[in-house]
Amino acid sequence: MTLAAVIPTKHHRNPNDVLAPGVIRAMRDDGTVDSAHDPGISDAELVSLYTAMVRVRILDDRLVSLQRQGRIGFHIGSIGEEAAILGSAFAMRKKDWIFPCYREFGAALWRGFPLQRYIDNMFGNANDSAKGRQMPDHYTAREAHFGSISSPVGTQITQAVGFAWAAKLQHDDAVVIVYFGDGATSSNDFHHGMNFAGVFKTPTIFFCRNNGWAISVPTERQTASASFAEKGVAYGVPSLRCDGNDLLAVISATREALDRALRGDGPTLIEAITYRLSGHSTSDDPKAYRQEDEVEEWRRRDPIARLRRLLSARGLYTDADQAKAEAAMQEEIKRAIVAAESAPLPALQSMFDDVYAETPWHLREQCEYLLRSPRPTKR
Amino acid sequence: MPQMNMVQAINDGLRLEMRRDPRVVLMGEDIGKVGGVFRVTAGLYDEFGDDRVIDTPLSEGGIVGTAIGMALYGLVPVPEIQFADFIYPAYDQIVSELAKLRYRSGGEYPAKLVIRTPVGGGIRGGHYHSQSPEAIFVHTPGLKVVCPSNPYDAKGLLLASLRDPDPVLFFEPKRIYRAAKGDVPEDDYTVPLSKASVVREGGHVTVLAWGAMLYEALEAANQAGAQGVECEVLDLRTLWPLDIDAVVASVKKTGRVVVVHEAPRTCGFGSEIIALINEKAFVYLEAPPARVTGFDTPFPYTLEMEYLPLAHRILPAIVDTARY
Numbered sequence: 001m002t003l004a005a006v007i008p009t010k011h012h013r014n015p016n017d018v019l020a021p022g023v024i025r026a027m028r029d030d031g032t033v034d035s036a037h038d039p040g041i042s043d044a045e046l047v048s049l050y051t052a053m054v055r056v057r058i059l060d061d062r063l064v065s066l067q068r069q070g071r072i073g074f075h076i077g078s079i080g081e082e083a084a085i086l087g088s089a090f091a092m093r094k095k096d097w098i099f100p101c102y103r104e105f106g107a108a109l110w111r112g113f114p115l116q117r118y119i120d121n122m123f124g125n126a127n128d129s130a131k132g133r134q135m136p137d138h139y140t141a142r143e144a145h146f147g148s149i150s151s152p153v154g155t156q157i158t159q160a161v162g163f164a165w166a167a168k169l170q171h172d173d174a175v176v177i178v179y180f181g182d183g184a185t186s187s188n189d190f191h192h193g194m195n196f197a198g199v200f201k202t203p204t205i206f207f208c209r210n211n212g213w214a215i216s217v218p219t220e221r222q223t224a225s226a227s228f229a230e231k232g233v234a235y236g237v238p239s240l241r242c243d244g245n246d247l248l249a250v251i252s253a254t255r256e257a258l259d260r261a262l263r264g265d266g267p268t269l270i271e272a273i274t275y276r277l278s279g280h281s282t283s284d285d286p287k288a289y290r291q292e293d294e295v296e297e298w299r300r301r302d303p304i305a306r307l308r309r310l311l312s313a314r315g316l317y318t319d320a321d322q323a324k325a326e327a328a329m330q331e332e333i334k335r336a337i338v339a340a341e342s343a344p345l346p347a348l349q350s351m352f353d354d355v356y357a358e359t360p361w362h363l364r365e366q367c368e369y370l371l372r373s374p375r376p377t378k379r
Numbered sequence: 380m381p382q383m384n385m386v387q388a389i390n391d392g393l394r395l396e397m398r399r400d401p402r403v404v405l406m407g408e409d410i411g412k413v414g415g416v417f418r419v420t421a422g423l424y425d426e427f428g429d430d431r432v433i434d435t436p437l438s439e440g441g442i443v444g445t446a447i448g449m450a451l452y453g454l455v456p457v458p459e460i461q462f463a464d465f466i467y468p469a470y471d472q473i474v475s476e477l478a479k480l481r482y483r484s485g486g487e488y489p490a491k492l493v494i495r496t497p498v499g500g501g502i503r504g505g506h507y508h509s510q511s512p513e514a515i516f517v518h519t520p521g522l523k524v525v526c527p528s529n530p531y532d533a534k535g536l537l538l539a540s541l542r543d544p545d546p547v548l549f550f551e552p553k554r555i556y557r558a559a560k561g562d563v564p565e566d567d568y569t570v571p572l573s574k575a576s577v578v579r580e581g582g583h584v585t586v587l588a589w590g591a592m593l594y595e596a597l598e599a600a601n602q603a604g605a606q607g608v609e610c611e612v613l614d615l616r617t618l619w620p621l622d623i624d625a626v627v628a629s630v631k632k633t634g635r636v637v638v639v640h641e642a643p644r645t646c647g648f649g650s651e652i653i654a655l656i657n658e659k660a661f662v663y664l665e666a667p668p669a670r671v672t673g674f675d676t677p678f679p680y681t682l683e684m685e686y687l688p689l690a691h692r693i694l695p696a697i698v699d700t701a702r703y
Contacts, residue, residue, distance in 0.1 A: 099448075131485040140484040147451070148484035152475045158441055159476070162448020162456075169404070169430050169454070188468070192441030199436055354486045355520050357544035360573070360620035 015182075015219050015227045016212050018273040018301070023241045026248035027306055031313025039091075039251040043316050049090055049247060050311055053082040053304050054322075055329050056106040060278070062333055063122060063136075067282040071341065072122045074136045078103045080245070080277030083303030084209050085179070086110060087250030088272070091258060092177055099147040099160035099178040102137050103209070107179075111144035119336040125343040131354070132346040154180060154187030157206070161193045161267075164202040175261040177205040177254070183214025185228050194269070198236040201266030205257040206237070208269065209244060211276035212298075216289035232269035244272030245303035275301070383563040385556045388530035389419050389495075392537040393457070395567060397427055403541065404449060406433040406442055407459030416461055417497060417556055443469035443494065447477055450490040455541060460496040463550065464507040469494075477546050478521030493540045497553035498526065499591050499641050500673075500687055505680040511590075511642040511673070516548045517619040517651065523572060524618040526550040528593040530561045532616055535570030543572055552590035559594075575622035577629070581609030584701050585629040587652060588639040589615045592688060596639050599693035608701040618648060626652065627659050634665035635700045639688050644672040666703035669696045 014020070026037035041049075060077035067075050078085055081103065089098065089107035098107055105118055117129055121139035124132035129140045130148075138149040147156060147163075160178030167174040184190055185208060197204045208228050212219055225231060229239035238260070242253040250272055257268035275298035279286045286295075311317035352359055352367040359367075383391065397403045405420055405427075411434035414421030424432040435442050439460055446456035460466045466473070473494070481489040500509035516524050523545050527533040533551070540547040578593065579600055588596035593614050600610035611629050615621065630636050636656060638649035653668040671688040679686050 129485050129487065130483060133485070134483050138483070140487045142484070142487040148480060148488045150476060150479075150483070152471060155444065155472060155476050158444025158472065159448035159451060162445030162450075163452045164448070165445060166404075166449040166452035166454045169449075170452070188440050188471070189444055192438050192444055195436055195438065196441045196445050354482045356523075356620075357481070357489065361623060362620060 015210060015223065015225065016273060018243050018245070023243055023273060024249045024253050025243040025246050026252060027246045027310055029309070031309040033248060033310070037249055037252045039248055039255060041251065043314065045090075046307075046311060047316055049086055050304070050307050050317065051325050052106065052110055053086050053307065054325065056082050056086070056109070057304060058326065058329050059105070059333060062337075064278070064282055066122070066337070072136055074282055075122070076102050076137045076281040077278055078106055080298065080302065081209055081211055081274045082106060083247040083307065084244035084250055084272040084274045087247045088177060088207050088254045088270070091251045091254035092175070095145070095174050096258075097145045097147070097163060097174060097176045099156045099163065099176055100149055101156065101179045101181060101184070102149050102151065103181070104179050105137060108139070108141050108144055108146045111141070111146055113139070113141040113144045113146060115332065116336045116339060117141070119333070119340040120343065123340045123343070124346070125340055126346045127340070127343050128346070131350055154184040154189035156180070157184065157187070157189040157193035158196065161197045161202050161204050164204040165196070165200055168203055173262060175203045175205065175258055177207050179207050179209065181214060182208060182210040182212070182219055182222055182228055183217065184208075185231060186222055194232065194235040194237055197267035201264070203261035204267040205254065205261065206267060206269040207254070208271045209274055210271050211274050213276050213280070213286075213290070215280040215284060218290070227271060229269055229271040237267045237269050239269040239271065241271045241273065244274030245301045245306060247303060247307050274303075277302075380562040380564055382560055383530045384558070384560050385527070385530050385533050385551065386417060386419050388534040388563045389537055389551065390421060390423070391563065391565065392534040393420065394423060394426065396538060396541050397423065397431060399567070400455065400541075402453065402455045403457060404431050404433065404454050405457050405459065406435050406446060408435060408437055408442075408461050410434060410459050415459060417553065419495070419551070420459070439465055439467075439469040440472060443472040443477070446492050447472060447480070447490045450492045451480070451488055456492045457541070458492065458494050460494060462508050463496040463498040463512055464510045466496060466512065473516070473522070474519050478519045482521060489544065490546060491544060493537070493547045493549050495549045495551060497556070498550040499552045499554055500678055500683050501554035501591060503680070503683065506677050509678040509683065511640065513550060513618055514642055514646060514648045514651075517648055521546070523547045523620065524550070525572065525616065526552065526590045526618055527616060528552065528555070528590055528614050529559050530563045532570050532576075534563055535568050536572070536616060538567065539569040539572050542569065550590065554591040555594065570616070572617045573620045573622050574617065575613045575615045575625040577611060577625070578614050579610060579612040581611040581633070583609045583633055584611070584635040584637060584697050585633045586610050586612045586637045586639065586693070586697065587615060587626065588612065589618060590641075592639045592641055595688065595690045596693055598690035599697055602690065602694050603697045603701070606698065608697060610697060621652070621655070623655060623659070626656065630656050630660045631663045634663050635703070637669045637671060637693065637696050637700055639671045639693055641673050641687060643675045644670060645675050647672055666700045669700050671696045
């Protein structure tokens with residue numbers, strides 16, 4: 001399941017082939033589970049994860065429509081990647097830390113980041129944890145042990161390694177999971193981070209959501225490797241590949257990586273093979289660069305529908321449960337949107353706060369200048 | 380009180396703070412067993428061990444990126460970039476991440492670290508061991524930029540930088556690493572950030588300088604004095620946030636100003652200083668503010684003494700400004 005599994009053979013050179021040998025899969029199409037990779041989680045936890053995934057999907061749909069209506073400026077979502085995000089977040093302990101990319105709001109919510117705060121961020125209002133200073137989906141959630149979100153791709157990777165390294169130096173057994181897409185494996189920070197993690201054996205889990213696309217650039221333009229996991233070999237970082245649309249496989253893979261870190265064996269690279277069913281963000285139309293039949297093939301592997309089949313097979317969840325849960329979620333989301341939309345904007349002076357711990361003279365001068373200037377008439 | 384050079388004073392400051400604050404961790408290329416290519420960290424590996432004086436892979440982006448992660452955890456990392464010329468692989472982490480973290484996280488994730496790096500020319504180092512990139516970091520909101528000129532200030536400013544809540548770029552002028560000597564207390568003291576020092580008083584022309592060029596400015600000021608032109612020389616010490624009050628007070632007194640720096644002229648820090656003087660003390664000016672700087676070329680090897688704004692080029696600027 002480890003190194004041997006990621007060495008390519010001439011028969012499988014497609015990094016997106018989720019059925020390739022060595023890819024951990026647990027959930028079968030008929031709703032049964034391969035006991036070799038069953039993480040053995042309780043029925044209640046399964047239902048709880050399922051509803052969390054549904055909530056993320058509903059939020060994604062709702063936020064896209066808010067953007068289309070012009071009520072928020074932007075959204076970057078995770079449609080199709082809910083199992084990869086929720087399964088890995090579930091496997092981590094509360095004391096562990098998440099260094100996110102920009103697609104993991106599901107993980108933040110799972111760890112207790114309030115829905116209202118998340119929606120506040122979408123509107124950049126005065127209650128936004130980032131104080132309206134960043135685009136939507138760039139919130140911050142330190143209480144949830146969830147890092148600050150940046151737009152440059154990959155920069156969180158070296159930081160996650162440093163954070164985990166610091167924990168190790170302080171004899172704190174916290175482990176850090178860092179999320180990134182397949183595109184980020186081409187970034188400087190992926191290589192820096194993997195190298196440092198390998199050399200210093202930091203307790204870091206590199207979680208690569210291989211979702212097939214980096215905006216419009218497909219996997220084959222991102223790498224000539226037969227998998228993203230095999231990149232770990234060169235850095236001395238053991239790798240795992242899992243079906244990223246298989247919640248239980250994701251949990252098993254993440255737990256194995258967590259156990260390795262806790263044993264003092266250092267970092268693990270997990271490649272979760274999944275698919276970005278939507279565009280990169282609300283700013284692009286994927287029809288311009290990819291074939292609909294490829295998308296259809298992955299819709300059939302929808303992680304939410306797959307988990308639902310398992311729940312149904314076990315008699316854990318009915319259509320009536322689903323309808324009731326969805327209605328409650330829609331109502332909760334609607335209330336949060338109304339509250340966020342009617343909240344005040346950040347105060348003008350707040351633009352100058354937090355640049356430094358104490359505001360220096362030049363920012364005080366610039367703030368005073370702005371306050372006595374005319375307000376913009378353009379929106 | 381012992382005499383120290385800059386290298387010894389910075390080493391003494393690092394040792395003192397590492398004994399006082401267990402969160403302080405040094406990291407960089409060749410800083411451990413060998414004590415740094417300039418020996419600034421000599422002996423610290425032996426005292427504090429591999430967990431606090433860390434030889435890293437040859438990767439500036441990795442050094443600063445992981446240092447930011449350590450800082451987010453709560454340590455106070457002090458990454459060394461072997462030469463400021465090699466800081467650019469870390470530029471994205473410094474500018475996109477370090478400088479913005481406090482702001483973009485609404486104050487939740489400040490990242491406190493001090494990046495130390497040797498700066499400046501005059502050591503026959505060619506393009507890539509000579510440059511002075513301070514202006515691009517001054518231009519980046521969220522960073523503080525410090526450049527000491529003598530051993531006493533080097534230790535005191537380093538300790539102040541380490542205890543300041545904001546990220547600091549600490550530029551060490553390598554040309555005077557060993558040439559600048561002075562009395563340095565062995566005990567704990569700080570030199571406050573954002574305070575310039577008046578190193579020579581005079582009523583005719585204000586000369587603003589920092590780092591290694593301070594000595595060239597002083598030499599030129601002394602030569603000007605022989606011609607009856609009395610210069611007031613300010614060592615800025617902290618470039619940003621600038622001690623604007625000290626600069627404006629001196630310019631109001633003299634009405635004339637010459638700014639000296641090694642970096643290229645266009646959009647060098649001198650440009651901003653002169654813009655500020657024009658905004659805040661224009662009516663006091665008796666002459667156009669002058670700049671004596673490096674040229675807008677890459678830093679040359681053979682002709683480096685022609686490139687540097689040494690005393691022989693500062694003196695005519697002072698005299699011309701005085702007689703305008």
